[in-house]
Structures are given as structure tokens and as C-alpha cells.
Amino acid sequence: MTGGLQRAASTVLLVVVSFLLTALILWVSGYRVGTVLSGIIQGSITATGAATSTIRWTIPLLLIGLGVVIGFRAGFFNIGGQGQFYVGACSALVVSLGWREGPVPLVIMCGMIAAILAGMAWSLLPGYLRVQFGTDEVLTTLMMSFIGALVLQYLTAGPLRNPSGTGQTAASERIPEAFRITDSSGVSVTALLLVGGVAVLVWLLLERTRFGLTMTLVGRNPTMARWQGIDVRRVGLGTFALSGALSGLAGAVELYGPGARLVTGFSPEVGFTAVVVALVGMLSVWGTVVAAVFFGGLQSAILFLPIVTDLPPPALVLLHGMVAFLVTIKFRAVRRRRGGLAAKPVAG
Amino acid sequence: MTVPSGPASAEVPAVRCRSLGVSFGTVQALHDISLDLAAGRIHALVGQNGAGKTTLANVLGGLQAPDNGTVCIAGNQIPSGDVRAAKSAGLAMVHQHFSLPPSFTVAEALELTAARPESHSVYRRTELYRRWQNDVAEVGGTNVLATRIRDLPVETRQSLEIVRALASEARILLLDEPTALLTPAATDTLFERLRGLRDDGVTILIVLHKLREVAAVADTVSVLRDGKLVLGPSEISGVSQGQLSDAIVGPAPDTDRAIAVEAATDVEQQLLLELVRVSSRESAFEPGLASIDLTVEAREIVGIAGVEGNGQRSLVSVIAGLSAVTEGSVLLGGEEVTRAPPARRRLRGLRLVPFDRNSEGISRSAPLWLNQSALRLIGRRGQFPLISLRQYKRQASEAMDLWRVRYNTVAQPAESLSGGNVQRLVLSRELASGLEVLVAAQPTRGLDFSATNFVRSSLRGLRDAGAGVLLVSSDLDELFELSDRLLVMYGGGIVARFNAPFDRQAVGDAMTGALR
Ligand SMILES: Nc1ncnc2c1ncn2[C@@H]1O[C@H](COP(=O)(O)OP(=O)(O)OP(=O)(O)O)[C@@H](O)[C@H]1O
Ligand SMILES: [Mg+2]
Numbered sequence: 001m002t003g004g005l006q007r008a009a010s011t012v013l014l015v016v017v018s019f020l021l022t023a024l025i026l027w028v029s030g031y032r033v034g035t036v037l038s039g040i041i042q043g044s045i046t047a048t049g050a051a052t053s054t055i056r057w058t059i060p061l062l063l064i065g066l067g068v069v070i071g072f073r074a075g076f077f078n079i080g081g082q083g084q085f086y087v088g089a090c091s092a093l094v095v096s097l098g099w100r101e102g103p104v105p106l107v108i109m110c111g112m113i114a115a116i117l118a119g120m121a122w123s124l125l126p127g128y129l130r131v132q133f134g135t136d137e138v139l140t141t142l143m144m145s146f147i148g149a150l151v152l153q154y155l156t157a158g159p160l161r162n163p164s165g166t167g168q169t170a171a172s173e174r175i176p177e178a179f180r181i182t183d184s185s186g187v188s189v190t191a192l193l194l195v196g197g198v199a200v201l202v203w204l205l206l207e208r209t210r211f212g213l214t215m216t217l218v219g220r221n222p223t224m225a226r227w228q229g230i231d232v233r234r235v236g237l238g239t240f241a242l243s244g245a246l247s248g249l250a251g252a253v254e255l256y257g258p259g260a261r262l263v264t265g266f267s268p269e270v271g272f273t274a275v276v277v278a279l280v281g282m283l284s285v286w287g288t289v290v291a292a293v294f295f296g297g298l299q300s301a302i303l304f305l306p307i308v309t310d311l312p313p314p315a316l317v318l319l320h321g322m323v324a325f326l327v328t329i330k331f332r333a334v335r336r337r338r339g340g341l342a343a344k345p346v347a348g
Numbered sequence: 349m350t351v352p353s354g355p356a357s358a359e360v361p362a363v364r365c366r367s368l369g370v371s372f373g374t375v376q377a378l379h380d381i382s383l384d385l386a387a388g389r390i391h392a393l394v395g396q397n398g399a400g401k402t403t404l405a406n407v408l409g410g411l412q413a414p415d416n417g418t419v420c421i422a423g424n425q426i427p428s429g430d431v432r433a434a435k436s437a438g439l440a441m442v443h444q445h446f447s448l449p450p451s452f453t454v455a456e457a458l459e460l461t462a463a464r465p466e467s468h469s470v471y472r473r474t475e476l477y478r479r480w481q482n483d484v485a486e487v488g489g490t491n492v493l494a495t496r497i498r499d500l501p502v503e504t505r506q507s508l509e510i511v512r513a514l515a516s517e518a519r520i521l522l523l524d525e526p527t528a529l530l531t532p533a534a535t536d537t538l539f540e541r542l543r544g545l546r547d548d549g550v551t552i553l554i555v556l557h558k559l560r561e562v563a564a565v566a567d568t569v570s571v572l573r574d575g576k577l578v579l580g581p582s583e584i585s586g587v588s589q590g591q592l593s594d595a596i597v598g599p600a601p602d603t604d605r606a607i608a609v610e611a612a613t614d615v616e617q618q619l620l621l622e623l624v625r626v627s628s629r630e631s632a633f634e635p636g637l638a639s640i641d642l643t644v645e646a647r648e649i650v651g652i653a654g655v656e657g658n659g660q661r662s663l664v665s666v667i668a669g670l671s672a673v674t675e676g677s678v679l680l681g682g683e684e685v686t687r688a689p690p691a692r693r694r695l696r697g698l699r700l701v702p703f704d705r706n707s708e709g710i711s712r713s714a715p716l717w718l719n720q721s722a723l724r725l726i727g728r729r730g731q732f733p734l735i736s737l738r739q740y741k742r743q744a745s746e747a748m749d750l751w752r753v754r755y756n757t758v759a760q761p762a763e764s765l766s767g768g769n770v771q772r773l774v775l776s777r778e779l780a781s782g783l784e785v786l787v788a789a790q791p792t793r794g795l796d797f798s799a800t801n802f803v804r805s806s807l808r809g810l811r812d813a814g815a816g817v818l819l820v821s822s823d824l825d826e827l828f829e830l831s832d833r834l835l836v837m838y839g840g841g842i843v844a845r846f847n848a849p850f851d852r853q854a855v856g857d858a859m860t861g862a863l864r
Binding site: 204207208209210211213214216217220221223224225226227228229230231 | 668670689690691693694695700702707708709710711712713714718721722723724725726727728733734735737
């Protein structure tokens with residue numbers, strides 16, 4: 001497994017380089033790098049509530065990131081996690097507000113199922129276009145993501161708007177307190193068990209089931225897979241469905257957890273950061289867990305930093321962007337060498 | 349004693365290497381190779397699958413940096429692993445795996461790799477076509493120029509690689525199994541051109557498997573075995589065929605045990621594969637099937653002869669379920685499968701050795717064990733979903749050992765296998781239990797001669813165990829040796845049927861369409 005170690009080391013190196021480059025930019029623009037770094041550490045680990053906040057952000061990043069990993073296994077680049085996340089949250093909200101009097105576990109269950117189905121639908125449409133017509137899924141999932149954001153905006157500003165709400169951003173009514181699986185910190189044993197269970201299931205699916213192996217073959221060489229009797233289209237659709245399902249579920253967890261209501265444009269970056277999480281996690285399940293914790297910490301630090309420095313929050317988003325940039329370059333280089341994944345219909 | 353009068357002297361070998369060593373992990377692919385290739389001659393390089401021939405060619409061409417040792421071209425040392433230095437020293441290669449960029453059109457690819465590209469950087473398409481039309485004329489006509497490389501059949505790709513190398517005006521040519529995909533006639537043409545180049549002073553190193561071809565074209569021969577140079581370069585006249593094959597195989601020759609495949613044939617069932625008036629649509633490089641009738645019964649090998657491109661590919665992919673049938677019906681073991689998906693046919697005992705092993709037969713970046721286990725992934729609905737990887741890997745390594753695939757670990761990617769070992773991997777997967785009908789397209793392509801014998805005796809073993817075999821081959825000797833019946837394809841139809849013993853003249857006439 002020295003190859004695996006080597007790849008892990010080179011990924012860690014990339015992250016370190018991104019840190020240094022960001023520090024350089026901050027230093028050139030006249031900020032005190034030392035303060036910023038200690039702010040990052042405080043904001044993600046040592047300050048009161050920082051560690052909890054790190055985990056709170058890890059949860060959606062991990063769920064959506066695992067969806068990206070699943071897509072990649074079969075050779076598809078689903079970057080529309082943000083929109084799938086939003087429509088998932090919206091569906092859970094509709095169920096929960098529509099059935100306030102229902103038995104609590106049942107409502108939560110139904111809300112999560114609705115979220116999963118909505119996420120699936122949002123991902124299956126690009127998926128169908130991809131396997132049927134060869135439409136590039138990077139574009140279509142991204143477009144669908146924008147539509148998802150608009151759906152959220154429409155619901156929170158329109159039919160589900162909290163009439164007594166004030167302020168500029170539109171927000172929905174709160175769901176009944178009984179439905180929540182965490183307090184506003186966003187961390188609880190239930191939530192952790194749920195996410196941990198999902199991670200284990202995804203790992204089993206990818207590494208220990210026939211379907212997982214089939215996905216790997218399809219992702220690496222669809223022509224060979226067809227000769228082997230594998231139904232490449234069905235595998236493609238199944239992959240898109242599962243990938244979207246996880247993002248949808250993340251939306252439900254967000255609502256029943258820290259959110260309790262939906263605000264227009266909430267958590268605006270998680271869906272995109274999750275793609276970086278999956279890439280930094282080297283598209284493996286456990287790597288993605290580690291990367292999700294790391295980026296969860298960064299997210300938490302971004303929210304904390306304004307307290308200790310005059311650094312505007314977008315400055316740290318720069319770090320995300322830097323990591324994403326470098327990891328993508330590395331990834332493209334590997335992909336080029338493998339010569340895979342030209343957008344082609346997986347004709348059957 | 350006369351002192352050579354400088355680097356241009358005739359005594360300076362065109363290529364000289366000293367104590368070359370290359371290892372991949374624990375595999376020593378090349379071991380202390382020192383070799384001089386005299387200028388202006390054709391040197392053959394032979395050896396078993398995995399002996400290190402491709403690795404040696406890659407080191408000489410600067411594609412692979414050796415762990416130790418040096419390479420000199422025309423007396424000048426080439427920096428280790430420097431392709432450009434090797435190129436500018438006048439060296440060109442034809443690879444066993446194709447190197448032309450798949451998304452380029454043929455004209456673009458040729459221009460890209462040309463020795464002397466047009467000087468201006470903006471070009472017009474018509475100009476480009478005019479420039480290259482003579483070179484591709486014999487490869488498939490000038491209309492091939494606008495086709496993307498990836499859409500070409502493997503045979504045409506191979507020919508293009510050769511065209512590219514010959515057009516490069518190189519002084520040293522390295523050709524790695526250039527004849528593996530060529531028809532006998534095209535092989536003769538190639539050899540003719542190589543002799544012409546030699547007479548103009550070009551030095552040629554050619555990797556070959558067939559000793560007949562070595563005798564036909566080479567001036568000297570060298571033998572690699574397990575990464576060591578065990579013979580040569582020696583004058584071809586001074587080496588007998590027997591000496592040569594002994595050198596290739598070594599002191600402990602593989603005893604050819606044909607694999608025991610329990611064919612899963614139902615004894616009652618006689619007719620295993622039947623095509624009734626089957627037609628299909630034409631594809632880019634082949635006519636579609638034209639109302640074909642064909643049967644394969646239990647205990648027989650049916651050979652399909654024909655010049656490449658007369659519908660053999662269409663036939664194989666129609667049987668596999670990968671191209672649609674426009675008319676007629678396909679039956680497997682008595683069951684109609686005309687519209688059934690490939691999986692259904694696989695489950696009915698159909699096994700396939702596809703034409704293009706590198707894209708259709710294996711997934712190059714996937715690990716060996718996954719390539720080997722691919723057939724176990726389909727049609728298991730309702731079974732316990734979790735699987736034991738250890739068991740998959742163990743069974744894969746057992747099957748590969750049986751076929752003597754040379755590999756390090758089952759986790760290495762399939763692309764790290766040598767060309768012939770890839771074919772063995774495919775065979776180890778397809779010629780295993782559950783087989784009722786085997787459709788084998790060029791099953792011995794790229795195999796060394798002991799492996800070729802192994803495959804042939806395995807095909808006979810399958811037949812004797814009750815299976816049916818449809819053998820598509822461009823090697824008439826192979827077809828004559830193995831087939832019980834022989835069908836000749838021409839223009840998408842079957843134009844002649846023969847029973848053993850076969851008349852070479854009549855079969856040859858049918859192949860050229862003379863019987864039409
Ligand atoms: N990239 C690689 N990684 C690991 N092993 C390799 C790699 N390339 C080659 N090998 C190993 O080195 C040995 C020599 O391979 P090579 O391709 O030179 O054989 P060859 O003589 O060309 O065989 P063939 O006739 O089958 O083409 C083989 O055992 C092969 O498995
Ligand atoms: Mg080779």
C-alpha cells in the first residue's frame with residue numbers, strides 16, 4: 001500500500017502549499033499572518049464551542065462529499081450537490097410543516113425519505129441526459145443546482161414564508177421543536193450515529209458489494225463493462241440516484257439539526273466545498289471522512305475569524321479556492337494519464 | 349590493428365547499450381543487457397510473453413529510464429529516458445500499444461507527430477489532407493483522414509502507427525510486434541518496405557513472435573528470456589529453428605497441460621448457437637450482416653475465415669448482444685435471445701474473446717483481480733449482497749496461475765501486464781466454468797508460440813468436453829488446424845462453407861469474393 005501512502009502524502013502536501021500561498025497573499029495585503037493562523041486554530045478547535053462547530057459543518061460536507069465519491073466511482077462528476085441539498089431540505093420542510101401533529105419519529109422518517117427522493121430526482125435528470133444523450137453532467141448538475149437554489153428562494157419567500165418574520169432575508173417558519181434531532185449546535189449522538197452509519201454503508205456498498213465493483217468497472221472502462229454483460233446505463237442511473245440521495249439527506253439533517261427553519265441561500269458553499277472534500281479525500285470513503293473534518297474546521301474558523309481579526313470572511317474562502325485549484329490540477333493530471341472519462345453517451 | 353576513423357565509421361553500431369537494468373517493483377524486467385545493433389540491418393528480437401521485449405524497446409527509444417546502464421545511438425550517448433534526444437538522433441518507434449492521440453483525426457495525428465511539420469502554425473484542413481493522402485492510401489483510402497483515431501478498428505490503428513513511423517524518415521526504426529494485427533498480405537508488404545529501408549541504410553529492430561516471420565525478414569536475431577539476453581545478436585543463417593525455440597523457452601520448457609474446463613453443456617442440447625437470416629446495420633468500417641445463417645453445435649469448432657473488415661466484427665458483436673439485429677433471430681441453447689441484453693446471453697453460457705483486448709477485453713486501470721472477476725458480477729440478484737474480496741482475489745489468482753499470467757500481485761493494474769499476458773488474462777476469465785459457447789476473435793493474437801499451442805489445445809479440450817466454439821481468425825493455418833467446419837465471410841455474408849479437409853485454394857478464392 002505504499003502507493004496509497006504516497007498519494008496521501010502528496011495530497012497533504014498540496015493542502016500545506018495552499019496554506020502557505022494563502023498566507024503569502026494575506027501577508028502581502030498587510031494582514032498579520034500569525035494572528036490569522038491562531039484565529040483559525042481557535043475557531044476550529046480551542047475556542048469554546050469551536051470543536052462542536054467543526055463537527056456541525058463536517059456533517060453536511062461528509063454526506064454530500066460521499067455522494068460525490070459515489071458518482072466518481074462510476075466515472076460521473078456530480079457537482080450539483082448544493083441544489084440537491086436545498087431541494088432535500090425543502091422537501092423535509094414541506095413534510096414537517098404539513099404534518100405538525102404527526103408522530104415524531106414517523107414525521108422525521110418521512111421527511112428524510114422525502115429529502116432523499118427529492119435529491120435523487122434532482123440528480124437523476126442530469127443522469128438520464130448523460131447516459132442517454134451523452135450530455136456533459138458537469139454542466140447539467142451545475143444548472144440544476146442553480147434551479148434548486150431558486151426553488152429554495154421561492155419557497156422561503158413565497159408559500160412557506162414566515163409571515164411574522166422580519167429582516168431582509170426571507171425565511172420559513174420553524175419546524176416544531178420536537179422534530180429536531182440536535183440543538184442549535186448541530187451536534188448530537190443521533191446525528192453522529194446517522195452520519196457514521198451512512199459512511200459505513202457507503203463504504204460497504206463501494207468496496208464490498210457486487211454493485212460497487214460493477215460501478216468501478218463502468219467508471220474505468222464502460223466498453224469493457226458492456227462486453228462483460230454489465231448494463232452500463234442502469235449502473236449510471238443508479239449511481240446518480242445514490243449520489244443525489246446523499247445530498248438530499250444532508251438537507252434533511254440540516255433542517256432537523258441546526259437549522260430548524262430554512263433561510264434563503266443558507267450554507268451557501270457546502271455543496272461546492274464537498275466536491276473539494278471528495279477530491280482531497282482522494283475519492284475514498286475514509287479519506288473523505290478525514291477531509292470533511294478538516295474542511296468542517298475551516299468552515300467553523302471562517303465564521304469565527306471576524307471576532308479576532310479585521311479579516312473579511314471571504315479571505316479564508318480564498319484558502320478553499322486555493323486547495324480546490326491545486327487538487328483539481330493534480331486530479332486532471334492523473335485523469336489525463338489514465339485517459340478516461342471523455343463525455344460520451346454510454347450507449348447500451 | 350586499424351583504429352576506427354571516427355564516429356561515422358561503419359564499425360560504430362547504430363544502437364549500442366551497456367548493462368541495462370530495469371525493474372518494476374520486485375519484477376526484474378531487464379537484467380544486465382548489453383547489445384550492439386549493426387547499422388543498416390534488420391534485427392529481430394524474440395522471446396516469450398513478458399520476457400522484456402517491449403521494455404527493452406522502450407528503453408532504447410527513451411520512453412523508459414533504465415535503473416542502470418547506458419544507451420548510445422550512432423556513437424553518441426543518449427541521456428537516460430530522454431525521448432526527444434532519441435528522436436532527434438533519428439529514432440522512431442511503432443508501439444505494441446497504440447500511441448496516437450485517440451481524439452485526433454488521422455490527418456491531425458499524423459501532422460502532430462510528423463518529423464517535419466509544415467512550418468506555419470495555422471493550417472487548413474484541405475491542405476492537411478492533401479499532404480497525407482499518399483501515406484494513408486493503402487491503409488483504408490483517403491477518407492480515413494477525417495476519422496478520429498479512437499473510431500478506427502485496431503487493425504487500421506496498427507497500420508497507421510506503421511505509416512507514421514515510416515513517414516518519419518528515421519534512421520533507426522523500432523517496431524514492437526507490428527505484424528500482430530496485420531493480415532499475411534499486409535505483413536508481406538511491410539517486410540518488403542522494411543527491406544527497402546534497410547537497403548537505404550536504415551537500421552531496424554523488430555519484435556516478432558512467429559519464427560516464420562523472423563526467417564522471412566531478419567538479418568540477425570536476439571532472444572530475451574526472463575529479462576536476460578540469452579542469444580545474439582547472431583546472423584540468422586547461423587541459427588537453426590530448433591536452437592532458436594530452445595533459447596526462447598529455456599531449459600525447463602512449460603509442459604503444456606491443456607486446461608480442464610468443465611463445459612456446462614446440457615447433453616440433450618445439440619444446437620448451442622443458431623443465427624437465422626440475421627441482418628444488421630453497417631458500421632463505420634464494416635458492412636452489416638447480410639442475412640446470415642449459422643449454427644454451432646455441441647462438440648464442434650466452427651471457423652470463420654475472411655479478409656478483415658468483411659463483417660466479422662459485426663458478427664461477434666451481434667452474438668454478444670452489443671449491436672442491434674435488424675432482421676432474423678439469434679438463439680442460444682435453443683432460447684431466443686435476439687433482443688435479450690448481453691447479461692442474459694452471458695448467463696446462458698456465452699463466453700467472448702473480443703477483437704480488441706485492450707479496450708473491449710480489459711479495463712486497463714482496474715486491478716487484475718477485478719478484471720478477472722468481472723463475469724461474477726452479473727445476474728446474482730437475490731443473493732447476499734456482501735462479498736468476500738479475499739475469495740474473489742484468491743480465485744482470480746488461481747485462474748491466472750493456471751494460464752501462467754505473469755504478474756506481481758493481484759492488485760496491480762492490468763495495464764502493467766505485457767501484451768501477451770493481457771490476452772492470457774482475458775482467456776483465463778472467459779475460458780472458465782459455465783462456458784457453453786465460446787466466440788473467440790483472434791484468440792492467439794500476440795501470444796508467444798507456447799501460449800499459442802496452449803490456447804489451441806484448450807480450444808480442442810473445450811470441444812471435447814462438449815462445448816461449441818466459433819473461432820474467428822485471420823490466420824488460415826490456425827483455422828485449418830482447429831476447425832471442424834469453415835465458413836467464409838465476404839461483404840457481410842457467408843459466401844462459402846467447407847468441411848475438413850480444407851482446400852486452401854478454394855478457401856482463398858472464396859475470401860476474395862471470387863465465388864460470388
Ligand atoms: N509498468 C509496469 N509495472 C509493473 N510491471 C511491469 C510494467 N511494465 C512491464 N512490467 C513487467 O515487466 C515484464 C516485461 O514486460 P514486457 O512488456 O517488456 O514484456 P514483452 O516481452 O513485451 O511481452 P509480450 O510478448 O507479452 O508483449 C513483465 O513481467 C511485465 O509484467
Ligand atoms: Mg510486449
